[in-house]
Amino acid sequence: AQKVTQAQTEISVVEKEDVTLDCVYETRDTTYYLFWYKQPPSGELVFLIRRNSFDEQNEISGRYSWNFQKSTSSFNFTITASQVVDSAVYFCALKEVGNTDKLIFGTGTRLQVFP
Amino acid sequence: DAGVIQSPRHEVTEMGQEVTLRCKPISGHDYLFWYRQTMMRGLELLIYFNNNVPIDDSGMPEDRFSAKMPNASFSTLKIQPSEPRDSAVYFCASSFRGRMNTEAFFGQGTRLTVV
Numbered sequence: 001a002q003k004v005t006q007a008q009t010e011i012s013v014v015e016k017e018d019v020t021l022d023c024v025y026e027t028r029d030t031t032y033y034l035f036w037y038k039q040p041p042s043g044e045l046v047f048l049i050r051r052n053s054f055d056e057q058n059e060i061s062g063r064y065s066w067n068f069q070k071s072t073s074s075f076n077f078t079i080t081a082s083q084v085v086d087s088a089v090y091f092c093a094l095k096e097v098g099n100t101d102k103l104i105f106g107t108g109t110r111l112q113v114f115p
Numbered sequence: 116d117a118g119v120i121q122s123p124r125h126e127v128t129e130m131g132q133e134v135t136l137r138c139k140p141i142s143g144h145d146y147l148f149w150y151r152q153t154m155m156r157g158l159e160l161l162i163y164f165n166n167n168v169p170i171d172d173s174g175m176p177e178d179r180f181s182a183k184m185p186n187a188s189f190s191t192l193k194i195q196p197s198e199p200r201d202s203a204v205y206f207c208a209s210s211f212r213g214r215m216n217t218e219a220f221f222g223q224g225t226r227l228t229v230v
Contacts, residue, residue, distance in 0.1 A: 035218055045206065045221040091158065093219075101212070102171060103148055103219055105158040 002027050004094050004106035012112045013082050021077045021109045023092030029053075034068065034075045035093040039108070045091070051075065082113045121207050121222035128229055133195040136225045139188055140209030148219060149182055149192050150206040158206070164190065165212075197229045 003026040013019045025034065036048040049059065051068050059066045063080045079086055089110045095103045120139040128134050140147050148163040162172040167184045175182070179198070184190040194201055204226050208219040 037221075043204065044223055045208075047218045047220070050218045095219075097212070101146065101165065102160060102163065103208070103210070104160060105150075107157040 002094060002096055002102060002104050004092050004104055006092055006106035006109050008109045009107070010110040010112070012114065014114050015083060016081050018078060018080050019082050019111065021079075021090050021092075021111065023075045023077065023106060025073050025075065025092070025094045027094060027096055029096040031097045033095045033097065035095070036066065036075075036077050037091045037093065037105075038088045039091065040088040048077075079111075082111075084113050084115055087111060087113045119207055119209055119220050119222035121205075121225050123225060124223060125226045126228070128197055128227070130198055130229055131196045133193065134197045134201075134227060134229075136192040136205050136207075136227070138190045138192070138207030138222060140190070140207070141220055142188065144209035144211045144220075146210045146212060146219070147184060147190050148208040148210075149190070150208065151203045152206060152224070153203045161192070197227075199229045202227055202229050
């Protein structure tokens with residue numbers, strides 16, 4: 001069954017600390033996509049990254065980096081030198097492209113960055 | 116493109132009334148998703164369409180909920196009769212499969228309050 005698990009419900013850090021948000025997924029498909037979205041206090045869902053199942057290269061974008069490991073079915077997200085503006089709920093999501101094309105979200109991790 | 120457009124942004128209604136939420140997906144997108152977000156259950160996929168056809172409505176909570184997509188540029192989610200437990204933020208999202216499976220783009224959401 002298709003499932004996304006974000007075990008960390010809430011994380012609090014002080015500004016400039018590094019923080020890693022965990023995401024573990026389950027799927028029977030060999031072809032799938034993984035996503036991270038950010039939901040700031042204003043409520044909209046902002047796309048951060050898409051990764052397909054055939055591309056295990058890690059990616060860095062500014063202070064953000066993502067570590068995709070198929071062997072452990074994980075797609076973790078690290079924010080380096082966190083800032084107050086990073087405070088938000090972060091969602092990991094999985095889309096199978098075989099039978100279902102469903103886009104399923106994890107329960108989210110609330111990140112609070114204190115000054 | 117204006118992005119995914121949802122209306123209304125806020126809706127307050129009395130228990131028992133019919134509520135209709137509207138969504139205009141991004142032009143050219145062939146997938147449309149309806150999600151409900153609550154504190155207790157997070158982001159739940161209610162139903163999704165591919166090329167205007169409902170593919171999976173297993174997330175629709177009960178018969179009081181119905182969704183339609185009469186054409187590629189419009190979808191509705193209807194609740195009749197509404198109940199206080201339906202209070203939530205309802206998001207519509209669209210995506211394009213094609214050769215590159217794009218991320219889902221979300222609307223601003225409709226905050227529904229049933230009193």
